[in-house]
Amino acid sequence: MATRKLYAGAKLRDLRGRLGLTQKDFAAKLGVSLPYLNQMENNNRPVSTTVVLALAQEFGFDVTELGQGDAERLVSDMREALADPVFGEHAPPLADLRLTASNAPALARAFLDLHRSYRQTHERLASLDEALGREGAQLQPSPWEEVRDFFHYCDNYIDAVDRAAEHFAQMLGGGGPDLRAAVIARLRGRGIAVEMAQTPALRSFDAARQVLTLSSLAPYETQTFQLLVQVALLRQDPLLEATLDLARFQSDTARAIAKLGLANYFAGAAMMPYGAVLAAAQETRHDLDLLAARFGASIEQVAHRLSTLQRPGAKGIPFFFARVDQAGTITKRHSATRLQFARFGGACPLWNVHRAFETPNTFLRQLAETPDGVRYVLLARDVTKPAGRFGAPVRRFAMALGCELRHAGALVYADGMDLTRDRAFEPIGISCRICERTDCHQRSVPPLERRLTIRPDRRDILPYALD
Template identity: 75%
Template sequence: MATQKLYAGVKLRELRGRLGLTQKAFADKLSVSLPYLNQMENNHRPVSASVVLALAQEFGFDVTELTSGDAERIVSDMREALADPVFSSATTPPVADLRLAASNAPALARAFLELHRAYRQTHERLASLDEALGREDASLRPSPWEEVRDFFHYCDNYLDAVDRAAEHFACPGGVRRDPMQAAGETLERMGVRLAYSDAPAMRAYDPESRSFTLSTRASGPTQRFQLLYQVAILTQNDLLEATLDFARFATPEARDIAKIGLANYFAGAALLPYRAFLDAARSTRHDLERLADLFGASIEQVAHRLSTMQRPGEKGIPFFFVRVDQAGTITKRHSATRLQFARFGGACPLWNVHRAFETPGRFLRQLAETPDGVKYFCLARDVSKPGGSFHAPTRRYAIGLGCEVQHAGALVYADGMDLKGRFEPIGISCRICERRDCHQRSVPPLERRLRVDPDRRDLLPYEIAD
């Protein structure tokens, strides 16, 4: 089988910029000619094996970063955006062109995605114009929630500085502390009084009285997480603000939401500190229930954390993680794999995450293949979040966790499965899925022409032409 050529011009330019080197100086250190480096940086030539070796030896560069990044997710996002009916009269660019744009001009590709996002929000606002008419504050602004979601999406859901700060808090000197005790001692040193209440709100902080209250209705993992969240807000403000400055959010609302997201990230990383959690994940073969017991966390927290283990030089298995509600809407999505989730709407109905609601308390396993030919091992389970009283509603979700099938042997859940068996065909979104014989298709693929035969009806009321 031919080895896939590695084009990483953007990564090379970024590294050279961080080092402050001219092309000539960079070429000398890599022992290549200046024209050759120029061609590699512009993706006219692949990165050679000798250059990969030189990057590792000369600069200590983690060469796995050459193949990571957001090119694949940009391609996926552009394909989904181009599947919007607004482009139905235009010629859809082939995937090869989208890959070139994502590799050679990622800033331009992101600008296109930003433009499409703004269009969708404008369209949705106009669709409910009757609600906005007469309001002086009605305006067409980008959604702060989506802006923050995309920030984490394009960071691979891994924030190195915040992650390391959380690990330092949880494991000073490399020794893991009890998170509740460590957080309690930290608040006490800061003069913050910790109290418990039967109130429905999970947490409440009063800056005037410097009192922090946790709800006794919340589960143990939730209490630990919320306590560590407050530690992040009170002790890591400078780090969080610096990260927010770097992100350059367009609106104050997006910045406020992102700060909560960063504090949540710190809380999760302190509850499940990187090296200790990675070692435990490997020794338990990624058994979610064992890991939850070892760290006093919930199964959802453990699954989410597994999708963030992408520290350069110490990477875990690349996982995807998703959470859906009972309507099939994606409420959380993170992926360190090539699988990318639909930015709008729900997940593919053929995916086992939807069946998890039918089998509460059980893990469902699935071998799945996406239209690009990549094969995955998928795990799904329902998650219930009781409100803590008879009258409080119970929130029900399903979580999905998975990896490419070549990593499945490192998961206890793959035991007894034929990993070379039948793979179920799944997609990302019907509008960009190229499968012609899917019995669950909701709308036709935008990139294909249709044939309609009034005298024949099969699974679909149309045929998808070549």
């Protein structure tokens, strides 16, 4: 098998900029000529093995960061943006998108920001009365989208917060079911009472009385999680604020949403400290039930945590994680794999995650292949939220967790599956408008890059043919 060449010009330029070095000084430290470095930074040459070793030895750089993770995300996001009908038939070929993502990632992100602004302007014009009635209406990214993109391009791993959570858990004897009692004792020692009440609010904190109230109707693991969220907001505020300063959100609303997201991140990382959960995941071959029992967490919490194990120098398996509702809308999403989720709309209907609602409390396994030929092991399960009392609405979701086929040996869920038979892999996609498959029986809209042929005297699975 031919070795895949590594082009990482943008990341080399970014590293040199962070180090404050000129090209000449950087080339000298890497042991290469100035012209050679210039060619690598412009992706005219691949990064050589000598340079990879020098990056690790001279700068302590995690060479796995030279991979194409960001580029793949940008390509996926640009393809979906270009599926907008406003571009008509003028969408650039995939090769050009990959070139832009690799050589000019800042330009790619600017394009995505521009398209997002266009979409929001279009939506506001469609509801002009509402827009005119809103004081101070101005063009800016949706706070939710801005925060989602922040975590998306951080690889869903926030190093400073993750390490702080791990340190906090270690001070109290480590993560797991025993952490809850230790946290409550610590809060009480600092004058904060923790009470339980039959209330629909999962968590409420009365700063004046210094009383934290948790809902006794919520599952045990949810109570623990909310307890740790409040700890993060009370005791880790300087760290959270410093992280938010670096992110430079465009609105106070986005910053507030992100702060709560960081507090949630801290809570999950404290329940399942990085080193401990990584070792346990490898030991159990990522058995979600065993991990949930060991750390006093829910299945969804464990699956989400596995998708964040991307610490430089100690990475876990690159997973993708998603949660969908019954309408197919993705309510949570992250991918450390080459598979990226649609930014708008729902998930591919051929994913087994949609069938999870039909089989409660059961893990569904699936072997799948995306249009780019990459194969995955997928896992799905319903994660319905109990109402806690009669008559209360039940929140129904399903989660998906998956990784590339090459990691199948590390998954207990791949045992007994025929990984060698081509027909065992179901064809799935990302979004119909950017999916290249021409024979999908579940296609909802035509693909952007295909010409339609209408045949009045013939009706196949689709009401049109794709050239």
